[in-house]
Amino acid sequence: MTNIKLKKDLLSKVKKVAAAGGYSSPEEFIEHVLEREIAKLEDAQSDEEIARKLKGLGYID
Amino acid sequence: MAVVILAALHSDPHSTQLAYIGPGAGFAFFGSFLTLVAGLFMSALSILLWPFRMARRALRSRKSFRKARVKKIIFLGLDGLDPRLTERMMAEGKLPNLARLAAEGTYKRLRTTFPALSPVAWSTFATGVSPARHNIFDFLDRSLKSYQPRLSSARVGQPERVLRLGRFRIPLSGPRIEFRRKSQPFWTILGKLGIGSTILRVPITFPPEKFDGKMLSAMATPDLKGTQGSFSQFTTSIEKATYENGSRYPLRRAADGFAGEIEGPLDTCVDGAPILRVPFRVVRRASSFELRIEGRRCPLDRGEYTGWQRVTFRTAIGAKVSGMVRFLLTETEPEFSIYMSPINIDPERPALPLSHPPYYAAYLANLLGSFATVGMAEDTWALNEGVIDEDAFLEQAYSIFEEREAMFLDALESTRRGVAACVFDTSDRIQHMFYRNMCRETEAQDPHARVIEEMYQRMDALLAKTLPFVDSGTALFVVSDHGFCAFRRGVNINSWLRDNGYLYLQNGELESGSFFEGVDWSRTRAYALGLSGFYLNIKDREACGVVSSGREADELKREIIGKLAKLEDQDGAAPIRTVYETASLYRGPYLEAAPDFIVGYNEGYRCSWEGAVGKVAADVLSDNPKAWSGDHCVDPVLVPGVLFSNRKIDANDPGIEDLAPTALNLFGVQPPAWMEGKALL
Numbered sequence: 136m137t138n139i140k141l142k143k144d145l146l147s148k149v150k151k152v153a154a155a156g157g158y159s160s161p162e163e164f165i166e167h168v169l170e171r172e173i174a175k176l177e178d179a180q181s182d183e184e185i186a187r188k189l190k191g192l193g194y195i196d
Numbered sequence: 197m198a199v200v201i202l203a204a205l206h207s208d209p210h211s212t213q214l215a216y217i218g219p220g221a222g223f224a225f226f227g228s229f230l231t232l233v234a235g236l237f238m239s240a241l242s243i244l245l246w247p248f249r250m251a252r253r254a255l256r257s258r259k260s261f262r263k264a265r266v267k268k269i270i271f272l273g274l275d276g277l278d279p280r281l282t283e284r285m286m287a288e289g290k291l292p293n294l295a296r297l298a299a300e301g302t303y304k305r306l307r308t309t310f311p312a313l314s315p316v317a318w319s320t321f322a323t324g325v326s327p328a329r330h331n332i333f334d335f336l337d338r339s340l341k342s343y344q345p346r347l348s349s350a351r352v353g354q355p356e357r358v359l360r361l362g363r364f365r366i367p368l369s370g371p372r373i374e375f376r377r378k379s380q381p382f383w384t385i386l387g388k389l390g391i392g393s394t395i396l397r398v399p400i401t402f403p404p405e406k407f408d409g410k411m412l413s414a415m416a417t418p419d420l421k422g423t424q425g426s427f428s429q430f431t432t433s434i435e436k437a438t439y440e441n442g443s444r445y446p447l448r449r450a451a452d453g454f455a456g457e458i459e460g461p462l463d464t465c466v467d468g469a470p471i472l473r474v475p476f477r478v479v480r481r482a483s484s485f486e487l488r489i490e491g492r493r494c495p496l497d498r499g500e501y502t503g504w505q506r507v508t509f510r511t512a513i514g515a516k517v518s519g520m521v522r523f524l525l526t527e528t529e530p531e532f533s534i535y536m537s538p539i540n541i542d543p544e545r546p547a548l549p550l551s552h553p554p555y556y557a558a559y560l561a562n563l564l565g566s567f568a569t570v571g572m573a574e575d576t577w578a579l580n581e582g583v584i585d586e587d588a589f590l591e592q593a594y595s596i597f598e599e600r601e602a603m604f605l606d607a608l609e610s611t612r613r614g615v616a617a618c619v620f621d622t623s624d625r626i627q628h629m630f631y632r633n634m635c636r637e638t639e640a641q642d643p644h645a646r647v648i649e650e651m652y653q654r655m656d657a658l659l660a661k662t663l664p665f666v667d668s669g670t671a672l673f674v675v676s677d678h679g680f681c682a683f684r685r686g687v688n689i690n691s692w693l694r695d696n697g698y699l700y701l702q703n704g705e706l707e708s709g710s711f712f713e714g715v716d717w718s719r720t721r722a723y724a725l726g727l728s729g730f731y732l733n734i735k736d737r738e739a740c741g742v743v744s745s746g747r748e749a750d751e752l753k754r755e756i757i758g759k760l761a762k763l764e765d766q767d768g769a770a771p772i773r774t775v776y777e778t779a780s781l782y783r784g785p786y787l788e789a790a791p792d793f794i795v796g797y798n799e800g801y802r803c804s805w806e807g808a809v810g811k812v813a814a815d816v817l818s819d820n821p822k823a824w825s826g827d828h829c830v831d832p833v834l835v836p837g838v839l840f841s842n843r844k845i846d847a848n849d850p851g852i853e854d855l856a857p858t859a860l861n862l863f864g865v866q867p868p869a870w871m872e873g874k875a876l877l
Contacts, residue, residue, distance in 0.1 A: 154869065154870070156784075156785045157325070157328070157329045157783070157784045157785055157870050158329075158378075158379075158785055158870065159323075159325075159329075159378070159379045159380040159868065159870050160380070163378060163379070164785070167378070167785060167786075174340075178341075185339075185344045185345065185346060185711075186344075186710070186711060187421075187422070187423060188346075188347060188352075188418070188422055188423055188424070189336070189345060189347065189423070189424060189809075190423040190424060190425075190426050191419070191423045191424040191425030191426045191427075191538060191570075191572070191577060192335060192347075192424040192425075192572065193572055193576040193577065193625075193628065193824065194335055194727055194808065194829070195335075195336075195727075195805065195808045195809050196805035196806065196808070196809060
């Protein structure tokens with residue numbers, strides 16, 4: 136668990152937007168926004184690694 | 197200044213997680229040691245704090261249950277139990293307990309999710325929201341950078357901090373284990389209010405979330421190699437290992453029998469990450485064989501599974517990683533062959549977190565014996581590939597069923613108040629693998645023609661064992677997430693997109709490799725991945741997107757839907773019933789991750805094996821030759837699930853999203869506004 140400080144005004148907006156958007160909490164909304172931005176900067180895993188991890192899943196060959 | 201607490205994703209301080217060092221291949225640095233120490237410490241602490249906890253719990257419990265209309269809710273999940281078959285067998289008097297429950301309480305068909313897939317539907321069961329709010333749309337999703345498929349619900353990555361000492365790499369932090377299902381399950385909400393739950397093997401609970409209750413993870417839990425379950429075959433019929441259609445390894449003939457080596461996870465503690473291995477021998481006895489592994493001896497009789505055998509892999513820095521396997525001697529003459537199950541993570545010494553609290557898996561193993569821990573434990577691929585036969589598959593499936601039944605009954609014994617929920621996969625796997633045998637015309641000649649019917653009767657008998665725990669203060673729900681139908685023909689949407697000018701291959705090729713190898717993304721406007729749908733290649737969303745979002749995408753969607761719905765098989769049959777634009781099905785914050793289209797296949801069809809992994813094949817339509825001959829990846833309106841209850845439910849069209857708010861409501865808790873389901877009681 137990590138604490139991040141937000142201004143009250145911003146938190147108030149976060150709560151409203153999260154509720155309107157269908158998130159189950161303000162934390163979930165903030166996580167989603169941050170994950171989306173971070174994903175743009177991250178590298179993709181190697182193809183071989185991805186394929187290997189899916190091995191054995193009954194639904195695919 | 198206000199404080200927002202960001203839950204660092206799954207950073208629960210499980211000791212084994214902290215010790216995990218594999219690249220998703222899964223093995224633990226001192227994992228077993230830390231688990232043991234943590235277990236002893238927690239036990240001592242638990243004894244010391246017991247009087248205080250009991251007093252606090254009694255006070256809290258009285259308050260928590262003040263508005264409750266029930267003391268206890270039992271969810272008996274029977275994955276894939278089909279309403280048509282259930283109704284037919286009830287009418288024939290073959291399911292007396294289910295029929296009685298229907299007569300005295302409720303039986304209804306239960307609307308499933310779009311798509312009708314277990315990870316999607318059980319996530320909706322848990323959270324009471326649509327996929328656009330819980331973020332699970334399929335078994336697979338895709339990387340927007342590489343177009344590669346990924347498991348949609350969990351990602352296991354390298355530890356963030358590693359100390360390099362010469363050629364050795366010492367992990368200084370736990371692995372990154374990311375849970376991708378969003379929103380909140382009803383048991384978390386109940387837990388915050390002091391109402392505890394025991395949640396056993398409900399799909400999409402890996403990694404286990406911290407909450408006030410007990411949980412054993414299920415679907416998406418990897419094996420020790422980090423895969424979704426890789427079987428091994430050891431045989432004298434090959435000289436070199438081969439990894440096509442399963443992992444097959446040579447078995448060497450020796451003076452007194454045979455010798456082989458088990459391949460385990462990679463040793464990421466040393467440069468080059470070599471494969472960890474454990475040798476074993478099979479010694480010929482007078483009229484049978486004996487397996488010798490790590491100093492232990494175990495009888496190995498043809499056609500009989502061994503019990504769970506612990507295998508311990510030792511890394512270059514001395515750490516041990518423990519897994520569990522079962523062996524089956526499948527042939528002795530002229531070739532000698534042994535099947536070995538996927539290397540399950542050892543519940544007593546878990547290399548990755550399997551439960552919450554972390555020691556719950558070890559508690560169950562100590563109480564009831566070891567058990568399968570991999571997400572999809574029944575080895576459907578071993579049967580598909582002919583490494584085990586139908587009877588061996590059934591024996592394995594029912595052995596796993598019995599392990600789970602024992603856990604469920606233990607949970608029922610210990611749950612006086614709160615929720616006890618368990619999902620049994622046996623019903624799903626057996627229908628997948630024996631659907632083609634369920635044919636009345638060939639019933640007399642086929643020894644497996646009644647396997648599915650017998651399975652339904654076994655589930656009915658399970659209900660009979662559950663009913664003694666149901667009193668007037670208990671609400672019982674028997675639930676399936678979807679139904680079933682035949683899978684005779686596969687549809688490769690990628691091949692159809694190629695034929696219709698929406699997908700192009702490099703150098704004018706007509707076929708691609710798996711995972712879109714050879715696709716020309718600069719000209720490709722749509723592509724299919726996973727079991728349920730397909731995507732547009734959108735600019736500024738996909739790495740090589742070419743379709744502008746907005747008007748261009750909307751027109752393209754209409755064009756593709758119009759054409760694809762007219763697809764015909766060679767006999768004139770329509771493989772596709774409806775093509776759904778996903779944005780018209782549900783709304784929520786994760787909709788952007790969903791396939792742009794969900795394909796509603798007609799009964800008898802499904803997306804092809806090759807198309808699901810992004811392969812462009814020569815033909816759009818092909819026969820399904822595999823034993824895996826039943827499926828539910830069709831138009832969801834064709835495969836609703838079942839809902840039984842001891843309570844009267846009047847709702848006309850109950851959906852699986854209604855069960856979470858129903859559970860909350862029965863305990864006197866107002867369902868939160870974000871939940872889309874409606875309380876049925």
